[in-house]
Amino acid sequence: MIPAPFDYAAPATLDEALSLLASRSDDAKILAGGHSLLPAMKLRLAQPALLVDIGRIKDLAYVREDGGQIRIGARTTHYEIESSDLLKKVCPLLPECAGTIGDVQVRNCGTIGGSLAHADPAGDFPAAVLALDAELVAVSKRGERTIKVSDFFVDMLTTALAPDEILREIRVAAAPARTGQAYRKVHQPASGFAVVGVAVSLTLGAAGACDSAAVALTGVAAKPYRARGVEQLLVGKTLDAQAIADAAAHADEGVDANSDLYASAEYRRHLARVHTRRAIAAALSRAA
Ligand SMILES: Cc1cc2nc3c(=O)[nH]c(=O)nc-3n(C[C@H](O)[C@H](O)[C@H](O)COP(=O)(O)OP(=O)(O)OC[C@H]3O[C@@H](n4cnc5c(N)ncnc54)[C@H](O)[C@@H]3O)c2cc1C
Structure with a gap:
């Protein structure tokens, strides 16, 4: 199982990645953890001419609290979510969900942004972010927009993201007192x-x-x-x-x-x- 030939770019900044996507949005694809895209390419279900690898953009991977809102960078791995002390305290649904995904290798490479953007009908994070009424921040050369999770999943393997957009951040509210997840x-x-x-x-x-x-x-x-x-x-x-x-x-x-x-x-x-x-x-x- 060998993918079709493709070009590869590994930009160091978000802006560089957005420029590449803006110039090649008809035949480029973002590569994050690669645990859904690469199998699809090997089966020739996806044949992008250019892979824009966002793995070196360091400021896309984080979990932090800001005014009662939890912000998660799209390139944060399943393992980083599973092991986040902050999330265990204020939003335990996400670490519990992350811990059920695949195996250790999948959780070390796979990212929450990749999981949501891929929209596999059997993916785990989509259910968790829906239950949390998350907001998803997408960015492109045209600007930034916030998408309500209720508008994000359009159909099997299809989301509201445009081809030139990168999912940058996932936002959820910290759980109020007397909440169980x-x-x-x-x-x-x-x-x-x-x-x-x-x-x-x-x-x-x-x-x-x-x-x-x-x-x-x-x-x-x-x-x-x-x-x-x-x-x-x-x-x-x-x-x-x-x-x-x-x-x-x-x-x-x-x-x-x-x-x-x-x-x-x-x-x-x-x-x-x-x-x-x-x-x-x-x-x-x-x-x-
Ligand atoms: C053996 C195995 C078992 C698995 N088991 C499970 C499981 O139990 N539960 C589960 O939910 N998943 C499972 N997965 C899938 C895994 O969670 C993937 O890692 C995840 O679905 C995709 O994340 P990724 O970072 O690998 O994305 P990639 O494979 O790199 O990308 C997936 C898609 O999302 C797009 N994309 C990636 N990041 C962004 C972004 N920031 N903005 C816009 N588009 C983006 C890509 O262009 C591509 O179309 C499994 C995978 C494998 C190989």
């Missing part, structure tokens, strides 16, 4: 990708009832989605086992479920309901 996943045994992955973030009010709930699923459909029917049934309730089960039963509502050799659509729907129930229960146990 959890990620639950059924691994595809060969690849490690999510057959079904469920990200939950819920916040309890002073009396112990659920004040707000965000539930997002990946692996089930062509693109990740928020399970609004589940969320509506959680909010305002005291979450006992029955209330959680009743809500989780709506996890696959209105969804056109994927089917493949490993999991039929019916089985995926079943997994979606079961693991949504478990993810909500896990998040609740961390919220008190």
Whole structure:
């Protein structure tokens, strides 16, 4: 499996990378960790004429807090997110999710920006950032724009990013008090990708009832989605086992479920309901 011939550039600055993309946006592709793009090139599913390697742009990899908002550089690796003390404290959903991705080698090279830009229907981070209502900052020679995560995932392997744009930063809010978060996943045994992955973030009010709930699923459909029917049934309730089960039963509502050799659509729907129930229960146990 040998890729088609391509040119390679490794700019040292973001500006240089943006200039290259602006001049070759019809046939160039950004290379980050390479753990999705290179396999696609070897299978000749992607044949870019130019790879713009952003691996040497140091100021694209960071996790920091700024006025209650967490900012994550797009080139931050899965391992850096999994092991970030700041994220473990203020947004534990992301490290938990990162720790389920692939294996150690994949987590050392793969980046959150690459995962989101690739938009694999079985990718893990897309569910987590949807549940966190993230904002995604994209930059090009034309300027910078902020994309709400609800507008970012367009279809399977397709996002709102334009060919000349680099995803620069992911922004999420620090979790308020009495918030519990959890990620639950059924691994595809060969690849490690999510057959079904469920990200939950819920916040309890002073009396112990659920004040707000965000539930997002990946692996089930062509693109990740928020399970609004589940969320509506959680909010305002005291979450006992029955209330959680009743809500989780709506996890696959209105969804056109994927089917493949490993999991039929019916089985995926079943997994979606079961693991949504478990993810909500896990998040609740961390919220008190
Ligand atoms: C064996 C194996 C197992 C895996 N298991 C899992 C798993 O369990 N869960 C999971 O979620 N993923 C899994 N992955 C995928 C892995 O997480 C990838 O690293 C990730 O999907 C892509 O990140 P990357 O940095 O490698 O991006 P690349 O492969 O370099 O790029 C992917 C795509 O994103 C674009 N891109 C990259 N960075 C940017 C940016 N900053 N702005 C705009 N476009 C950009 C590229 O042009 C390309 O189109 C696995 C991969 C392998 C090889």
